[in-house]
Amino acid sequence: MTKFIFFTGGVVSSVGKGVTAAALGRLLKARGLTVAVQKLDPYINVDPGTMSPYQHGEVFVTEDGAETDLDLGHYERFIDINLNQVANVTTGRVYAEVIARERHGDYLGGTIQVIPHITNEIKRNIYLVAETTGADVALVEVGGTVGDIESLPFMEALRQMRSDVGHANTLYVHVTFLPYLAASQELKTKPTQHSVRELRGIGIQPDVIIARADHDIPQEHIQKIALFCDVKERAVIPAVTSDILYNIPLLLEETNLAEHVLERLQLKAKKQPDLRAWKAMIDRIRQPKPTIKIGIVGKYVELHDAYMSVRESLYHAGVANNRDVIVEWIHSGDLEKGKGWAQFAGLDGIVVPGGFGERGVEGKILAARWARENQVPYLGLCLGMQVMCIELARLALQSDEPNSTEFDLHTAHPVISLMPDQHDLADMGGTMRLGAYPCCLTPGTKAAAAYGQPEVSERHRHRWEFNNAYRELLMENGMVFSGLSPNGRLVEIAELSDHPFMLGSQFHPEFKSRPNRPHPLFKAFVEAAVRRQEAGEKYEVAKVESD
Numbered sequence: 001m002t003k004f005i006f007f008t009g010g011v012v013s014s015v016g017k018g019v020t021a022a023a024l025g026r027l028l029k030a031r032g033l034t035v036a037v038q039k040l041d042p043y044i045n046v047d048p049g050t051m052s053p054y055q056h057g058e059v060f061v062t063e064d065g066a067e068t069d070l071d072l073g074h075y076e077r078f079i080d081i082n083l084n085q086v087a088n089v090t091t092g093r094v095y096a097e098v099i100a101r102e103r104h105g106d107y108l109g110g111t112i113q114v115i116p117h118i119t120n121e122i123k124r125n126i127y128l129v130a131e132t133t134g135a136d137v138a139l140v141e142v143g144g145t146v147g148d149i150e151s152l153p154f155m156e157a158l159r160q161m162r163s164d165v166g167h168a169n170t171l172y173v174h175v176t177f178l179p180y181l182a183a184s185q186e187l188k189t190k191p192t193q194h195s196v197r198e199l200r201g202i203g204i205q206p207d208v209i210i211a212r213a214d215h216d217i218p219q220e221h222i223q224k225i226a227l228f229c230d231v232k233e234r235a236v237i238p239a240v241t242s243d244i245l246y247n248i249p250l251l252l253e254e255t256n257l258a259e260h261v262l263e264r265l266q267l268k269a270k271k272q273p274d275l276r277a278w279k280a281m282i283d284r285i286r287q288p289k290p291t292i293k294i295g296i297v298g299k300y301v302e303l304h305d306a307y308m309s310v311r312e313s314l315y316h317a318g319v320a321n322n323r324d325v326i327v328e329w330i331h332s333g334d335l336e337k338g339k340g341w342a343q344f345a346g347l348d349g350i351v352v353p354g355g356f357g358e359r360g361v362e363g364k365i366l367a368a369r370w371a372r373e374n375q376v377p378y379l380g381l382c383l384g385m386q387v388m389c390i391e392l393a394r395l396a397l398q399s400d401e402p403n404s405t406e407f408d409l410h411t412a413h414p415v416i417s418l419m420p421d422q423h424d425l426a427d428m429g430g431t432m433r434l435g436a437y438p439c440c441l442t443p444g445t446k447a448a449a450a451y452g453q454p455e456v457s458e459r460h461r462h463r464w465e466f467n468n469a470y471r472e473l474l475m476e477n478g479m480v481f482s483g484l485s486p487n488g489r490l491v492e493i494a495e496l497s498d499h500p501f502m503l504g505s506q507f508h509p510e511f512k513s514r515p516n517r518p519h520p521l522f523k524a525f526v527e528a529a530v531r532r533q534e535a536g537e538k539y540e541v542a543k544v545e546s547d
């Protein structure tokens, strides 16, 4: 039987509830237990796929093509598991299902209510995680903060779960925040007490409180929280902000949280966790390293969360190459206006990540041109590959006409276009090529060398594809199609032969990178950037205009 650990948040959002839960997942896995994860998001969107990155940050894509919350990325990276469709459930999805059933007549004339119909549907989804994974432990996180109107049905479902499956099979973990008052130089526990009171009002008494803080937490604060919130002192866990994200599991291990969880849930597992590899990784991360500067050229650069997995992948690849990756955030919209080029001085590589819509795309094309002309390593992710192909077609045809039909529907040179069977799509949500697809690598290419195997599987999230009518033209101009779908119809990876490293993938490699297993393409890209850095090549400075 699967045991459930429920995570709720108090005081403020963004305290790192997802990371904390993911870290506990790693500690349980290190004790030989199997772990499943689910994020319950109280917003009304059916999934975050249609939400602006400004609102929601990155959309994380699973193997089976679910468009999910970025917290799932933390879970995959920390626990090293692959999540699936049931791992992210929203209010929108719950209601859509209940309403569809009501229209179908399944409720036989009953009045449909939040309790029990919506809460039952939420619980059905929670049980589904247990059923589809058979895991020893399911970590279930509710998004937002206790007290939010939207999260009430989820909280109620969690409350009911205790009587449904029993005390020994459920554990409520409340993650709060202790604010620091600079004037009196102290942390305050009052907001935590209030949020626990709020939680109790819903009928949930937390078993564990994880107190996040940016400063060391004195033991008397722990005692105070224990006393006021009726939680055992050893179940009040201090979680001070870590300088190294991936060190959180080790910090959490020192608090004996995992031991307490095992005891409380009567779980049989290894007493001592096997964290040797993880510790060795943290040691590697801690080693002082030379820096390397990589530019990320995008249109959501103000909000770094929009590129969460890209940034993490660069970080993983940096550690593997003994480099501290410094990211230079470059706004593609600026480049079009002739601004922002000063940021290119000193770059050792450029990443053009995924994106949608016309805004800022010309700036990305200019960035690709700059990387090609200056022989600076370039990694294009999805839109970044499309941009690289458009740029080369513009050079080959000596014209600005080549484009994607996403940005210019009537272009005379649709280098990137929809496939013939895609032309009638009307819905925006869930109509993209999503999830894992196989990709065959062309021997002798940079892609094949990076992966070291003939076939790989990678995750997609896009609508447009490379237009095969332009393959020959681009091949004549130095492009190599180094990754194709098994039937050869879809371009998955393109690279330039006369460039140290200019490679783009139609898929998103960033979703599969792990701290202890950097993605081969990111690793090869940073390797190329290191080579460039070590050779000390200078760019054609004339290209680097100042603002």
Ligand code: GLN
Pocket: 353, 354, 355, 356, 357, 381, 382, 383, 384, 406, 461, 462, 463, 464, 465
């Ligand atoms: N907008 C492009 C497409 O839909 C690229 C998508 C992406 O970068 N994820 O094909």
